[in-house]
Amino acid sequence: MTFPTTRLRRFRATPALRALVRETTLDPGDLVAPLFVCHGEKVRRPIGSMPGHAQLSVDEAVKEAAAIASLGIGGVILFGIPAKKDAVGSEGYSKDGIVPRALRAIRAAVPGLVLWADVCLCEYTDHGHCGVLTGEGAATRVDNDKTLPLLARAALAYAEAGADIVAPSDMMDGRVGAIRRALDEAGRSETPIVSYAAKYASAFYGPFREAAESAPQHGDRRGYQMDPSNGDEAMREVALDLEEGADMVMVKPALPYLDIIRRVKERFGVPVAAYNVSGEYSMIKAAAEKGWLDGERAALESLTSIRRAGADVIITYFAKEIAPLLGPGLGKRTP
Numbered sequence: 001m002t003f004p005t006t007r008l009r010r011f012r013a014t015p016a017l018r019a020l021v022r023e024t025t026l027d028p029g030d031l032v033a034p035l036f037v038c039h040g041e042k043v044r045r046p047i048g049s050m051p052g053h054a055q056l057s058v059d060e061a062v063k064e065a066a067a068i069a070s071l072g073i074g075g076v077i078l079f080g081i082p083a084k085k086d087a088v089g090s091e092g093y094s095k096d097g098i099v100p101r102a103l104r105a106i107r108a109a110v111p112g113l114v115l116w117a118d119v120c121l122c123e124y125t126d127h128g129h130c131g132v133l134t135g136e137g138a139a140t141r142v143d144n145d146k147t148l149p150l151l152a153r154a155a156l157a158y159a160e161a162g163a164d165i166v167a168p169s170d171m172m173d174g175r176v177g178a179i180r181r182a183l184d185e186a187g188r189s190e191t192p193i194v195s196y197a198a199k200y201a202s203a204f205y206g207p208f209r210e211a212a213e214s215a216p217q218h219g220d221r222r223g224y225q226m227d228p229s230n231g232d233e234a235m236r237e238v239a240l241d242l243e244e245g246a247d248m249v250m251v252k253p254a255l256p257y258l259d260i261i262r263r264v265k266e267r268f269g270v271p272v273a274a275y276n277v278s279g280e281y282s283m284i285k286a287a288a289e290k291g292w293l294d295g296e297r298a299a300l301e302s303l304t305s306i307r308r309a310g311a312d313v314i315i316t317y318f319a320k321e322i323a324p325l326l327g328p329g330l331g332k333r334t335p
């Protein structure tokens with residue numbers, strides 16, 4: 001008796017057959033593009049470690065957002081470079097800070113685009129940490145509970161300026177609950193929170209700290225961001241953030257933490273975002289510049305892998321470059 005032979009190569013024979021059986025797809029609408037906004041006018045200050053990206057003044061950010069929207073990209077996430085930094089990061093929660101200004105301008109000029117606002121103090125503090133400091137000398141640390149009301153004020157200022165989504169990235173305990181309460185009390189119960197729930201203390205944030213001018217001036221972020229060795233702890237972070245009212249949870253960085261993305265998706269079944277961070281972008285860009293790999297293919301493969309792992313949404317610096325290579329995005333007919 002002969003048995004039929006399983007041949008997996010039959011569906012690999014042509015592009016059309018491969019498209020037919022493709023399990024994971026990438027749509028411009030799943031991508032979110034980060035923008036760095038600064039004061040001034042007609043400013044486009046290139047970020048050396050992130051080719052293709054620049055700090056943009058509000059007028060330039062509006063143009064960039066319009067171009068991004070026309071590609072069907074799912075949204076932009078804003079990071080601010082303040083005029084002045086201080087110990088408590090006050091421009092971060094000022095209603096007239098750089099991010100609220102940019103939000104108002106983009107909201108008016110590009111009404112349909114989903115606007116995310118990253119909520120953190122590190123771009124705004126003179127010491128570069130994600131919260132306010134307490135203690136002296138070697139005992140200096142970030143004061144969790146003193147930071148919470150400032151983050152809540154920032155989130156509210158951004159929601160009032162037009163943010164569709166607020167996304168706390170500071171990793172203080174209890175911040176999702178504090179932000180939820182502040183939004184609700186101000187009549188903003190409709191504003192969703194995407195929490196950077198499992199955010200690791202990563203070497204891959206290097207280029208971002210140049211882009212956002214937010215490197216810690218002393219010490220590091222290991223006292224509040226997660227230890228890269230831990231997976232179970234990420235589940236606890238996610239569970240707590242969901243309990244406090246997070247509407248979507250994020251894993252960050254993405255590629256070194258695909259296992260975490262998969263576990264979060266399987267365990268909680270909630271919308272999951274992944275942040276394909278600056279270092280993940282710059283590595284590919286640098287290698288492509290040297291001719292060591294095909295940058296476009298490497299980017300597509302990375303993003304597809306992050307989706308395959310379980311991410312619904314990907315924040316990525318590749319958004320604008322990759323979206324034109326993909327399907328029609330928002331224009332797609334739905335039932």
Ligand code: PBG
Pocket residue numbers: 118120122130169170204205206207208209221276277278279
């Ligand atoms: C702010 C923040 C960081 C990133 C996003 N929000 C930097 C950090 O924690 O140092 C990193 C994003 C990237 O590397 O692309 N807390």
